[in-house]
Amino acid sequence: MPPVPLPPAPGARPDDRGHTLTSIAIRGVSRSFPTADGRLPVLDAVSFDVPERQIVALIGPNGCGKSTLLRLASGLLRPDDGSIELDGRPVTGPDPRVGFVFQEPRLLPWRDAAANVAYPLELAGWSRERRAQQVQDLLSVIGLREFAATRPHELSGGMRQRLAIARALALGPSVLLLDEPFSALDALTRERFNAELVRLWERTSTTILLVTHSIPEAVYVADRVVVLSPRPGHVVADVVVPLDRAERDANLDMLALGHVAGAIRRHLEGATDDPTREELTAEVGRQRRARQVPIEELGVPAWFDPFGREDDE
Numbered sequence: 386m387p388p389v390p391l392p393p394a395p396g397a398r399p400d401d402r403g404h405t406l407t408s409i410a411i412r413g414v415s416r417s418f419p420t421a422d423g424r425l426p427v428l429d430a431v432s433f434d435v436p437e438r439q440i441v442a443l444i445g446p447n448g449c450g451k452s453t454l455l456r457l458a459s460g461l462l463r464p465d466d467g468s469i470e471l472d473g474r475p476v477t478g479p480d481p482r483v484g485f486v487f488q489e490p491r492l493l494p495w496r497d498a499a500a501n502v503a504y505p506l507e508l509a510g511w512s513r514e515r516r517a518q519q520v521q522d523l524l525s526v527i528g529l530r531e532f533a534a535t536r537p538h539e540l541s542g543g544m545r546q547r548l549a550i551a552r553a554l555a556l557g558p559s560v561l562l563l564d565e566p567f568s569a570l571d572a573l574t575r576e577r578f579n580a581e582l583v584r585l586w587e588r589t590s591t592t593i594l595l596v597t598h599s600i601p602e603a604v605y606v607a608d609r610v611v612v613l614s615p616r617p618g619h620v621v622a623d624v625v626v627p628l629d630r631a632e633r634d635a636n637l638d639m640l641a642l643g644h645v646a647g648a649i650r651r652h653l654e655g656a657t658d659d660p661t662r663e664e665l666t667a668e669v670g671r672q673r674r675a676r677q678v679p680i681e682e683l684g685v686p687a688w689f690d691p692f693g694r695e696d697d698e
């Protein structure tokens with residue numbers, strides 16, 4: 386896939402390759418919504434950081450406030466308590482450094498695919514020629530070049546999600562907020578997009594906060610996985626994935642990845658006595674050394690599933 390030429394976002398700091406860098410700090414954020422029976426607390430004193438150039442996955446049960454947290458980070462909503470900062474400055478409204486892919490792709494139904502991707506570029510005052518080039522590149526990246534003239538209702542759900550991703554990338558954001566962006570994709574396309582997201586991140590220095598329900602996706606893509614409790618969501622674990630990305634691609638490290646995945650799963654199930662970050666890192670180190678040993682000698686049964694799914698039989 387061709388590289389997307391991403392322009393620097395206004396007001397952001399460059400790294401040594403000229404890419405812009407932005408960190409996210411979530412500081413004691415609480416939010417509730419009014420209902421017929423009073424206020425519904427949705428987020429309860431949530432705090433964590435996404436340092437510049439990191440990918441943090443956010444995982445938690447339905448309704449625990451993940452989408453609400455992304456809307457707060459994007460400036461579409463305000464917290465009741467606490468604050469969210471980009472590069473140390475509180476978010477007070479939508480910010481041009483931030484690209485947002487909503488849980489349900491919010492495309493403009495009367496515009497075709499190309500015109501949907503072009504929309505933020507028009508708002509930013511790009512010339513027609515520059516827009517056309519950027520739109521072509523982005524449609525190539527998401528594999529929808531032949532669908533440039535197609536309207537959203539004629540695209541599949543997965544294609545619409547891909548289009549929403551292209552639109553979020555249009556202005557070269559230094560922060561990407563992704564709300565289950567791959568949930569409508571088939572398994573193979575999803576794997577390809579996970580890998581493509583990591584490649585895009587390597588090229589662009591983007592800071593990414595990714596909501597997902599998939600533990601394998603979180604462990605494959607993220608530097609850290611923040612686990613939220615049931616509503617009102619608060620942070621129950623912040624699990625580091627102590628493997629570099631080349632190691633994640635190597636099948637032999639499935640045991641180590643499976644160990645991290647197991648820790649996240651236990652946190653989601655409410656465990657409070659899980660390994661510390663140091664213990665987890667040490668255990669993964671042991672697993673990595675153990676990978677030199679034939680799998681039978683580790684006593685791992687043939688049906689072992691590294692991501693801890695239940696055996697159907």
Ligand SMILES: Nc1ncnc2c1ncn2[C@@H]1O[C@H](COP(=O)(O)OP(=O)(O)OP(=O)(O)O)[C@@H](O)[C@H]1O
Pocket residue numbers: 418419425427445446447448449450451452453454488616
């Ligand atoms: N604007 C709103 N007004 C009232 N209630 C809201 C509003 N937005 C969200 N909620 C409620 O807040 C709770 C959290 O919603 P949110 O969409 O953030 O959850 P989520 O963690 O993203 O869930 P899912 O995994 O299903 O996407 C839900 O109970 C929802 O009904």
Ligand SMILES: [Mg+2]
Pocket residue numbers: 451452453488564
């Ligand atoms: Mg959601």
